[in-house]
Amino acid sequence: xxxxxxxxxxxxxxxxxxxxxxxxxxxxxxxxxxxxxxxxxxxxxxxxxxxxxxxxxxxxxxxxxxxxxxxxxxxxxxxxxxxxxxxxxxxxxxxxxxxxxxxxxxxxxxxxxxxxxxxxxxxxxxxxxxxxxxxxxxxxxxxxxxxxxxxxxxxxxxxxxxxxxxxxxxxxxxxxxxxxxxxxxxxxxxxxxxxxxxxxxxxxxxxxxxxxxxxxxxxxxxxxxxxxxxxxxxxxxxxxxxxxxxxxxxxxxxxxxxxxxxxxxxxxxxxxxxxxxxxxxxxxxxxxxxxxxxxxxxxxxxxxxxxxxxxxxxxxxxxxxxxxxxxxxxxxxxxx
Numbered sequence: 446x447x448x449x450x451x452x453x454x455x456x457x458x459x460x461x462x463x464x465x466x467x468x469x470x471x472x473x474x475x476x477x478x479x480x481x482x483x484x485x486x487x488x489x490x491x492x493x494x495x496x497x498x499x500x501x502x503x504x505x506x507x508x509x510x511x512x513x514x515x516x517x518x519x520x521x522x523x524x525x526x527x528x529x530x531x532x533x534x535x536x537x538x539x540x541x542x543x544x545x546x547x548x549x550x551x552x553x554x555x556x557x558x559x560x561x562x563x564x565x566x567x568x569x570x571x572x573x574x575x576x577x578x579x580x581x582x583x584x585x586x587x588x589x590x591x592x593x594x595x596x597x598x599x600x601x602x603x604x605x606x607x608x609x610x611x612x613x614x615x616x617x618x619x620x621x622x623x624x625x626x627x628x629x630x631x632x633x634x635x636x637x638x639x640x641x642x643x644x645x646x647x648x649x650x651x652x653x654x655x656x657x658x659x660x661x662x663x664x665x666x667x668x669x670x671x672x673x674x675x676x677x678x679x680x681x682x683x684x685x686x687x688x689x690x691x692x693x694x695x696x697x698x699x700x701x702x703x704x705x706x707x708x709x710x711x712x713x714x715x716x717x718x719x720x721x722x723x724x725x726x727x728x729x730x731x732x733x734x735x736x737x738x739x740x741x742x743x744x745x746x747x748x749x750x751x752x753x754x755x756x757x758x759x760x761x762x763x764x765x766x767x768x769x770x771x772x773x774x775x776x777x778x779x780x781x
Contacts (some may be wrong), residue, residue, distance in 0.1 A: 448578040450548055452587045452594045456698055457481065457506075458573040461589020462550045463513045465575055469548055470623040472520065474632050482706030483519050483632075483639035484512030487699055488646055490654045491662040497611060500684025503662070505699055507646075509552060509571035509612060513619065515642070519635035520627050526619040532603055535616030539576060542620065548577035548587070552617040554608025560588070560595045570612040576602070633713040637780055640710070643703075644776040647768065656769040663761030670754045678754070682740040689737055697737065700730030718778060725771040729764050736760035 450469065455461025455477045463480040481487070485507065492502040506512075510526070517524045529535035542549050554570040555561055578585035583596040597605070606616045647655040662685075669678035689697065707723035739757045742748045 448543075448546065448548075448585065450575075450577040450585075450587065450594075453477075453589060454592055455589035456702060457486075458589050459506075459509065459512045460484075460486070460702070462573045462575055463516050465587060465589065466513075466548060466550055466621055467516070467520075467522070470522075470621055472522070472627045474627065474629065475516075476709060478702050478706035478709050479632070479636070480516050481512060481699075481702050482643070482710065483635045484514075484516040485639050485643040485646060486512045487643050487703050488655070489658045489662075491658045491665070492653060493665065497684075500681045503685050503688045505689060509573070510617075510619070513550065513573075515639070516635070517621050519638050520631055522624060522627070523622045524619060525622060527617065528614075529616035532607055532616065535606060535618075536599070536603065539618060540579070542618075543576065543579055547620060548575050549618045549620045550575055551602075551606055551619075552612075552614040553602075553605035554610070554614065555605075556608065557601065557604045558588075559597065559601055560586075560591065568608075568610050570608050570610055570614055576618075629713065636710045636713055640775050640778070644772045647772045648776065656765045656772065659761050659765035659768065663758040663765065665758075666761065667755050667758035670749070670751055675749050679744040679746075679749070682757070683744045686737050686740045686744070689733060697730040697733035700726045700733060704730065714781065716778060716781070718774060722771050722774050725767055725774075729767045729771070732760055732764045732767070736764070 451465070453461055453465045453468070455464060457477070460477045460481045463484065464475050464477050467475045467480070488504065488507045490502070490504045495502045514524060527538060529538070539549065551574055552570070553572050553574060554568065555572045556566050556568050558566065558572070574589070575587040576584050577587055582599050584599065584602045586595045586597055588595060606614055608614060649655045649657070651657060652661055666682070669681055673681065704723040704726040707719045707726065711719045736757060739753070739760065743753055743757065
């Protein structure tokens with residue numbers, strides 16, 4: 446008999462896993478925007494001196510696992526998280542949890558995910574999915590970015606749980622433990638703490654993170670064509686678009702989710718500023734999407750002049766200013 450588990454499709458894998466696992470233990474208030482906002486998931490970092498997939502490291506989200514960890518902590522929910530050096534122990538622990546009727550989240554690599562289209566499979570080890578049951582040699586998988594549940598064989602699941610490379614998951618799995626019912630007052634307090642944490646992270650004075658990181662990346666893009674040559678500069682822009690649009694919804698998508706979070710936050714904290722600030726993040730999301738189109742045009746060779754790179758860089762400078770003002774407004778909220 447198939448376990449009683451409700452698959453939820455989401456825009457971002459960790460948001461979806463967090464939402465599904467919490468609903469599974471009775472936290473019915475949680476939604477994808479609330480999970481993302483309470484978990485302070487919005488971020489940006491540009492690390493030019495580390496390369497991955499032919500381009501600099503660019504991330505639009507917090508480190509893998511933090512959204513789930515922060516959301517559970519803010520709601521007073523204890524979490525179990527395990528990594529394994531032994532594949533046998535990893536599978537045995539997973540089977541024991543499933544035998545208890547407990548779905549678990551897993552961090553995996555996407556390169557060998559057989560149900561992903563081939564064009565989406567590359568070496569990225571920070572994808573999240575839920576394993577909720579087993580039938581014969583097939584594990585039942587709820588991957589939030591897929592429309593319906595799917596399966597992986599024991600071999601296929603082991604392969605992605607122990608993918609090698611940067612952010613190697615090492616068989617990592619995690620799950621929340623049931624406790625007292627979560628109250629609306631707890632959600633209200635968690636929203637406040639999530640907003641304050643995200644504002645601190647994005648306004649951090651470091652040069653390559655947060656809004657400063659977006660500004661820094663924008664200024665660097667203007668130099669890429671002359672510094673790197675058109676071909677390599679195009680690969681760098683392809684990396685930005687890949688991380689923005691294909692890895693966990695990235696730039697534009699995350700801004701839309703955060704805008705939705707602020708709208709949902711208004712139901713718990715009737716502060717007129719929240720819907721207004723939400724509009725700023727929607728505007729930033731639109732600009733991220735416009736920038737992605739510009740970058741794709743350069744990468745595909747439709748455009749590529751120095752002025753085209755300047756236009757691309759200026760989009761990021763404008764985004765940085767919008768997000769700076771939005772997070773400053775959130776930082777300065779007078780909470781009831």
